[in-house]
Amino acid sequence: MINKCFCGSDDTFEQCCKPIIDGTQSAPTAQALMRSRYSAYVVVASQYLINSTHISQRANYSKTDIEAWAKESHWQKLEIIDCKKGLLDDSVGEVEFKAYYKDSKNTFQIHHEKSVFKKENGDWFYVSGIIPAH
């Protein structure tokens, strides 16, 4: 039995998000970057989470905070709700997702976000996210 990638794809972590997190491969689409960022939370790759954030937004994030949140949360699964653009020929994209996790008090939480991504020099970056209205 092969363990599937944390992001919920049919590939293993080694074939799916790991090479993107390690920087040996670029995320081909906004969704692939989004998935790799979810997996990066699972494996606490905080430097990757900073690096894959668009340079204009990086000052808003602290590596320590990301690391703390990644570590104290028990990541359950990722659900991609919707994607707009973000494909090979696009330079902007939008991904709506739900990340299921248990917080430090072991309470079940869903992080629902619509994220905006931008491609620069062939690499996708996370720009910002909004919490969609329910």
Ligand SMILES: [Zn+2]
């Ligand atoms: Zn993956």
